[in-house]
Amino acid sequence: MSKIDSANMLRFLDMLLKHGNYTKAAKDLYISQPYLTQTIQNAEKELGIEIINRKSSPLQLTDAGRIYYQYLNSLETEKNNFEKQILRYSSPNNTVIRLGVLSSLGTYLLPLFINSYLSNHPKVKIELHEDIPEANEKKTLNGEIDFLLGQNPETISPKLTVKDRGTHGYFAIIPKTSPYFQKGRKSLEPNSISLKNLLTEQLVLTTHGSAIRRQVDYLLQKYRVTPNVILESNNIFTTAKLATSGLGVTLLPESIYVYPNADEFNIYPLPQSVISLDYFIAYQADKTLNQAEQDLIDSFLNNLQRNIDADPTLL
Template sequence: MNNPEELQHFLDVLLKESNFTRAAKELYISQPYLTQLIGRIEKKLGTKIINRDERPYTLTPAGLIYYQYLENVSYNKQQLGRKLEAYTHPDQQIIKIGILESLGTYLLPEILPQFLQENPNVKIQLFENFPRENERRLLNGELDCYIGQTPEALDSSLDVVAGGEERYYVVISPASPYYQAGKFILNSDELDLKEVLQEPLVLSSPGSAIRHQVNGLFQRLRLEKNIVMESNSIITATNLAIHGVGITISSASIIRRMEQTPINLLPLDRKLMDVVFFITSKSGEKSPALENLISIFPKTHLQAKIG
């Protein structure tokens, strides 16, 4: 067997069951076949990859290296397939889109279904990275376009099309002394923003678009940040704030997807913190498919609201 993904799955099940007979049954193969397969791998590598002396089974140090090797082979195989698609499917137009994951969960479902329906010969490849990495890859020709927010800081050589905006809120859980029971969206002047923002904070990591704006907000208000936790995902940061780890600043598109729970939302003045969505591409001639995608973007009237 040479399929790295299937080998990984076999190892996952074997480690979970810690028993060859039960693992083989779950995998719909015979126990002798599974035992022989692991034996052949270990003979080829010249070392044990699974510690069978104790329950639960664990990977040996060599087994961990082998497992990571399988992950790398699987990833590289997928990347090779992506890079070859333009040649293996010459009748298919490919658009490589860079986007921040948390932003993509909201924007892409609003844009892509209509676009793909109208452009059935187009295939989308997504590359989910932080904004600066997406911009770098776009400038280097590794992406066809990049979808983000707050276009003011983009390289001036790029073509930018704006389309929609959304509101930001301070998320206050019942664990905060500023929480007001029986209310959901507060009036913007109902609390002193500077006082609230001195509470412990849960924020997205440096490098994210929202963190860049949050940093600017604190500089404008001349406040120091009391950060208790950071996450690469604004979704995680928002959920942690909702459950009382600290307060956070999050967007309407993120908050409205969270489970209903008692929280207060303090709206931020748009003059302090505002978001404009954009799609950007390199200047010059573009494929018809990319031109179509860019033309659709401002027509979707993206407006993330709560209430």
């Protein structure tokens, strides 16, 4: 394998693919064009392959070059993972807390407490693992991450200790394409529309397996509605955007902010007695918490409670 530093080679190739020629790439890399050309040629000589297809304009990778490029990326990923793991042992004076959360959920939960927590714990390093809930729950059970942030703890493994705080509500987005839309009204009165009727509309939903979808599916079963799902997405912000653009009705937790537009859609609050959620932090049941970890849990719960007590309305 090439003796040239993998990080530098990956950086060189990234810039070369970005610009499609050696001159502009070298300029952005702050190196000479002959040096960049020679570096690529030396790598090709060592590997016994052509990395760059010089017959194409702009320059592109050859088939072998793409394999090499993927290899370089994998090396950097492995190196980054190694550095994160070893940091827990190489820096005994610092605490690394690995926190798992769905990225769309993290945009709401993390700002509530991370800033204040880290200001009180400057030596703590937070390592985020943004993945789907099922994957992060498995990582928590396996000890690959320390804490899991999520919503609706009812289905979490009994091998995890769960600390939850709630309750938060849901609202529906009713676009102007729906017969239930009322032009000129940002939000509609609670209980003014039959939820069963609303669920028979064209729906834009998150994919199966998400905590939100599980609750929506429960409602569909409760009201014996066969849903007309136009599109599914694993990103709650995508479903929100599609609903507000008129594709169909969607149900969102109040943690998702939607800027009102009375000419395009209504916001319809749903009763918490019908659909609601609790946010939680979970960790291995047999885990012995250090002070920094206990403070993280307390910070999460206390700041979330303050958010509830403030009763912020997104409507």
